[in-house]
Amino acid sequence: xxxxxxxxxxxxxxxxxxxxxxxxxxxxxxxxxxxxxxxxxxxxxxxxxxxxxxxxxxxxxxxxxxxxxxxxxxxxxxxxxxxxxxxxxxxxxxxxxxxxxxxxxxxxxxxxxxxxxxxxxxxxxxxxxxxxxxxxxxxxxxxxxxxxxxxxxxxxxxxxxxxxxxxxxxxxxxxxxxxxxxxxxxxxxxxxxxxxxxxxxxxxxxxxxxxxxxxxxxxxxxxxxxxxxxxxxxxxxxxxxxxxxxxxxxxxxxxxxxxxxxxxxxxxxxxxxxxxx
Amino acid sequence: xxxxxxxxxxxxxxxxxxxxxxxxxxxxxxxxxxxxxxxxxxxxxxxxxxxxxxxxxxxxxxxxxxxxxxxxxxxxxxxxxxxxxxxxxxxxxxxxxxxxxxxxxxxxxxxxxxxxxxxxxxxxxxxxxxx
Ligand SMILES: [Zn+2]
Ligand SMILES: [Zn+2]
Numbered sequence: 001x002x003x004x005x006x007x008x009x010x011x012x013x014x015x016x017x018x019x020x021x022x023x024x025x026x027x028x029x030x031x032x033x034x035x036x037x038x039x040x041x042x043x044x045x046x047x048x049x050x051x052x053x054x055x056x057x058x059x060x061x062x063x064x065x066x067x068x069x070x071x072x073x074x075x076x077x078x079x080x081x082x083x084x085x086x087x088x089x090x091x092x093x094x095x096x097x098x099x100x101x102x103x104x105x106x107x108x109x110x111x112x113x114x115x116x117x118x119x120x121x122x123x124x125x126x127x128x129x130x131x132x133x134x135x136x137x138x139x140x141x142x143x144x145x146x147x148x149x150x151x152x153x154x155x156x157x158x159x160x161x162x163x164x165x166x167x168x169x170x171x172x173x174x175x176x177x178x179x180x181x182x183x184x185x186x187x188x189x190x191x192x193x194x195x196x197x198x199x200x201x202x203x204x205x206x207x208x209x210x211x212x213x214x215x216x217x218x219x220x221x222x223x224x225x226x227x228x229x230x231x232x233x234x235x236x237x238x239x240x241x242x243x244x245x246x247x248x249x250x251x252x253x254x255x256x257x258x259x260x261x262x263x264x265x266x267x268x269x270x271x272x273x274x275x276x277x
Numbered sequence: 278x279x280x281x282x283x284x285x286x287x288x289x290x291x292x293x294x295x296x297x298x299x300x301x302x303x304x305x306x307x308x309x310x311x312x313x314x315x316x317x318x319x320x321x322x323x324x325x326x327x328x329x330x331x332x333x334x335x336x337x338x339x340x341x342x343x344x345x346x347x348x349x350x351x352x353x354x355x356x357x358x359x360x361x362x363x364x365x366x367x368x369x370x371x372x373x374x375x376x377x378x379x380x381x382x383x384x385x386x387x388x389x390x391x392x393x394x395x396x397x398x399x400x401x402x403x404x405x406x407x408x
Contacts, residue, residue: 093391128392131282144283145284146283147283184281185281186280
């Protein structure tokens with residue numbers, strides 16, 4: 001399988017000369033094995049993905065972690081949605097009352113967007129998830145609620161012996177007892193454990209996090225500890241703050257790694273990176 | 278043991294910040310956590326006992342009515358909540374591990390997560406002067 005990054009910025013698209021290295025598009029990852037086509041989140045990155053996809057892809061599964069705007073804003077600009085021969089499946093978290101369909105409809109309605117879901121040539125097929133396990137093609141997928149405001153899922157995607165874990169928005173410290181020492185009482189642990197690559201929220205430096213406790217995101221320092229606790233092979237830090245430039249992101253990682261050693265690979269996720277297994 | 282669901286993790290985090298004694302149990306009634314104020318009432322320390330199986334902790338305290346008669350398990354608020362999945366409350370006396378007879382009021386409520394997952398229950402206790 002391959003995983004290609006089309007967007008790893010958090011909260012708001014942030015194009016600009018100071019963000020060339022890590023990119024400005026919000027959350028979107030293509031995951032495919034040549035037959036089955038999955039897309040993790042529909043942030044602004046999905047617009048380019050839609051333009052560069054091969055015409056042979058006729059069934060697409062978009063897996064949404066949650067419905068915050070930075071993870072859904074690209075949906076209406078995803079070309080295949082307007083193609084009569086393409087079937088799009090939308091998967092996302094169940095809430096307590098409002099259905100997933102009605103929450104997605106809010107995006108496709110005035111005053112936010114001119115096209116309504118019913119105007120599309122094919123109505124997307126909606127699948128609601130909670131603590132779920134299911135298969136799409138050869139992918140085995142496991143989801144669970146994780147700590148972030150509003151219903152939010154983490155995804156664990158297995159293909160053969162390889163596992164990708166995806167938690168772009170996740171506040172570790174609030175969702176854990178005695179962090180980082182208690183895996184059974186740490187939100188997201190079952191999603192992340194032993195993954196080949198973990199894409200995980202590391203929006204802030206620790207100083208930034210202290211001013212934003214409860215906003216749903218993690219400090220790079222905590223993300224490193226969580227990756228260690230989960231014994232992943234590689235950590236790709238995700239959901240970069242829109243105000244942090246390439247230089248600042250490099251500096252945040254450098255400072256967090258100073259004087260420490262970890263027995264797994266660590267990088268700041270970059271738009272355009274391709275992971276192959 | 279698989280990791281705990283988010284709702285129980287957050288429940289424990291919440292209880293940990295309270296000055297009200299509180300208990301967290303799973304759907305089977307196994308005690309997952311009790312906070313510091315509860316330690317004081319029961320004379321136990323979570324750091325020493327950790328979680329406890331229902332058979333274990335149910336025998337530690339002998340809940341009694343005002344006349345000193347033992348209460349039937351089905352009359353205990355937490356047991357009611359576990360069987361009916363609705364809130365329950367009541368008052369009783371317990372003998373704590375320090376040998377003191379303590380009057381307490383208990384309110385128990387079920388923990389039901391999104392979209393409709395029954396995950397356990399929480400009980401809060403008040404040391405009451407009179408019942
Ligand atoms: Zn986000
Ligand atoms: Zn979010």
